[in-house]
Ligand SMILES: Cc1ncc(C[n+]2csc(CCOP(=O)(O)OP(=O)(O)O)c2C)c(N)n1
Ligand code: SF4
């Protein structure tokens with residue numbers, strides 16, 4: 022093991038080097054570029070024995086990765102924002118074909134207006150694409166996920182691609198000290214990819230075929246259950262990871278001081294650290310606050326969310342996303358989890374960080390205060406006109 | 421198979437039991453090419469007629485490894501398969517794509533250009549039936565001037581498609597590709613030879629084969645081969661190769677057969693008037709003047 026001072030992108034690239042993909046096909050886009058640059062350098066200096074393919078678009082990047090996976094190879098790609106949207110057709114293709122590709126997505130705002138900074142509207146818009154979606158909080162977690170995601174994706178019970186999301190700039194470009202495992206340890210943790218879902222010269226196959234109304238739903242059901250199986254596999258993978266590397270992750274979500282919390286803020290990604298800091302300050306003033314950081318948006322931690330929120334008096338969801346005309350998608354998902362568990366507490370949605378707008382500790386404090394006192398159903402940070410933000414404007418609405 | 425002819429072709433079938441219309445020129449091209457390339461061909465077919473008729477679970481019609489790609493992704497998936505198989509230690513295989521005219525000249529041209537520029541070791545075969553047939557005969561970038569399609573209807577104001585075919589063969593060649601060729605299922609021996617030749621060349625190979633579609637062209641199923649011959653004989657298509665930076669014409673009709681006769685046999689051209697036919701003949705002559713000047717003849 023060694024320690025290095027790395028950005029999120031660089032840490033992720035180190036994780037990919039340890040995972041030894043056979044084929045890398047990627048197209049540059051800010052703020053993902055550093056990953057593909059570092060990987061190119063690793064291929065050049067011989068420390069990574071991957072075939073790096075300079076594709077001419079993101080659609081081709083993922084189409085190429087699908088082809089490589091169909092050949093039985095381990096395939097990696099990375100993108101962001103416009104690139105993720107551009108390859109959207111291939112996202113569904115990869116998951117429907119059960120090709121366990123790993124992709125890093127640098128979460129970035131989507132045009133229009135053009136903006137290169139971080140928000141999560143790109144990846145959250147693709148929640149239904151059939152990819153496992155995980156959101157890293159810091160560079161160490163990013164590196165560790167670069168390793169763990171392959172093991173989860175390639176597990177025969179799962180056979181589903183994984184999208185690892187890093188907040189653009191805030192995580193991709195921020196430097197931290199990161200522990201880099203030894204290759205021997207990584208090899209022990211992540212064996213080579215072996216699959217039957219591939220081209221086979223002894224027993225030729227027709228792959229990625231059509232299936233009509235009489236059989237199509239069976240394939241869809243199997244993709245769904247494969248994704249659900251990932252819940253168990255995530256837990257097993259994290260246990261195995263802790264045994265080898267000594268770092269234990271917390272499964273589909275990460276709860277902080279929620280056991281006795283009366284007000285809980287649910288969020289995802291790198292903003293969670295600041296939310297925990299504010300929680301500690303509030304606790305010092307006797308306010309029982311807590312934070313839930315969702316790590317996996319798919320498969321969605323329905324039961325875990327219900328368990329974390331069941332004793333709370335109210336909750337909020339802070340997300341860098343808005344589904345125009347409704348609310349943030351994370352909020353919708355969290356509400357559904359609570360409804361299914363029969364938990365009926367007031368909940369409020371806080372839309373922040375769009376286009377990279379900073380979310381301050383002060384604003385998070387205000388969010389907690391609003392959860393406590395009641396707010397609009399949907400609240401845009403920085404805009405306090407209720408009519409413009411939706412909700413009924415009575416200050417107490419709950420959807 | 422040093423100098424294969426249709427008669428010497430393998431008896432093995434690799435594309436069999438599919439649902440193509442009777443007389444489908446595309447299915448003939450796929451069938452013949454796979455007989456040349458054999459069991460270790462890995463075929464990639466994008467959305468389009470050939471994948472639509474061949475891959476209906478559980479009726480799967482390829483006996484070599486085959487996969488449907490996205491419509492735009494024939495070449496990029498070929499790249500991935502070639503790289504993936506190589507990474508897994510295989511060398512004795514051919515990654516071959518069969519894409520329609522729309523899948524090649526329109527939506528897939530970017531990926532194709534990328535693959536040629538990288539010189540990926542693949543064969544890309546465009547089976548050109550001159551329209552988006554699978555979606556019901558709409559105009560593509562390879563629909564010829566004057567053709568009636570469902571999106572270029574022929575009426576008294578507009579006589580079908582107003583634009584000429586894109587020149588995909590020379591577009592491929594302009595990349596400096598190791599090998600490109602034109603062909604027609606009407607000259608099947610020539611096509612087979614070109615596939616055979618392509619299989620022995622390292623790098624990207626592009627073969628553009630005219631493959632008539634009775635349904636879309638308005639001809640009888642038993643006229644496919646005849647009309648595919650005639651398009652070459654009347655000079656509206658030509659058999660050529662590009663190799664080592666040079667163009668070669670493989671077949672030079674002594675006298676062109678009648679363009680009008682070729683056109684009038686097909687429902688899609690029935691509406692053309694004398695002026696339209698003159699325009700078509702003039703553009704043929706211009707093309708042949710160019711060929712005479714720039715292509716060697718062997
Ligand atoms: C991205 C995308 N756009 C459109 C389609 C619809 N589509 C499927 S096949 C096809 C036409 C194919 O035409 P061509 O490539 O010429 O092949 P042909 O069917 O004529 O053999 C179209 C438009 C699709 N499948 N995917
Ligand atoms: S519509 Fe034309 S191209 Fe499609 S299967 Fe029928 S004959 Fe072949």
Ligand SMILES: [Mg+2]
Nearest residue numbers: 520521551553
């Ligand atoms: Mg066509």
